[in-house]
Amino acid sequence: MMVIFHGTGEKLRRDILHTAWIGIGFQYADAVQDFSSLLYRDPDALGILHCHLPDMVAQIVRGIRLGNVKNRLLVTFPEVADIEKASKLRGDVLFAGADDVQPATIDEREVVARLKALQRRGDYVDHIRIALPGAVFVSTRCQIETKDGRSLRVYPKASAILVELARRPGEVRTKQQIMDALYGGEDEPEIKVIDVLVCKLRQKIMEATGGLDVIQCVWGRGYQFVPEGFRPERKAGRRRWAI
Structure with a gap:
């Protein structure tokens, strides 16, 4: 801090x-x-x-x-x-x-x-709208709104992670930095909760953007926000996206 x-x-x-x-x-x-x-x-x-x-x-x-x-x-x-x-x-x-x-x-x-x-x-997030490929995240409602009129609800803690990453596009934020932003050192759960929340967040984003993601995992370092979006690669030998 x-x-x-x-x-x-x-x-x-x-x-x-x-x-x-x-x-x-x-x-x-x-x-x-x-x-x-x-x-x-x-x-x-x-x-x-x-x-x-x-x-x-x-x-x-x-x-x-x-x-x-x-x-x-x-x-x-x-x-x-x-x-x-x-x-x-x-x-x-x-x-x-x-x-x-x-x-x-x-x-x-x-x-x-x-x-x-x-x-x-947390920060001044009452006015934050984050542009996603083909959609927008509205912090006041913790939801992603798509161009075709759909609204996808995002868990508040996952919403806070998206805001934390989007405030610094391209900058890698460690899990501990994200944890500090969410809990401020008080009543913190195990740090693996960040991976769980990020996974759920990315699934919502991909659902809203037609398969594109904006949360990039940087192996061994943390996560970063990619404004223009990207299409996750499949993990070898598995039938799911590498999220």
Whole structure:
């Protein structure tokens, strides 16, 4: 789990935030622009934004989202004594695009737990439509819609795998990377479940595309998304496709 941390508007409480969080493997960005750039280049990374000036947080988050940064984002800022003002500030930050807002005094273990929770929520997939040969996958409905009007339902976890692979066309994703995207390190089943889900997913895709597939198995490495599609080869001596 790659996490990028940025603190702004203060000298940083390095004894609590900077030292502790960097100490458990978080990468630190010195400026908002660098923070946004690192997140944009790594869609898998989670971001922690800490701002000492609560009134500026929503504006900063809004600017990050306007830069087309879609990574999951945890925001922290010092506790505000006025309960109503604190509630309004948290609401403003969430509306601006943050995925979670917590006080800066948050415990290190809770930080990790919340980041894992954000990871389990998945990415911004409510609008994703993935083009397949002669069909389209609609993430909101977890189904493949064909040009001849058919709709094929895809199991939610298999749908999440398709989204994970399609976000990086041609890039090989290992089974462990796929597992992390699906379960975020919590209550994970045996890793062989990825093979089972991918097999079922490929069968649905081939049914929708007239025999073409878009999920390529890279032996010993993992799986990759092939946008233009391909026709699987038969395994020697068997009466089934090599899926």
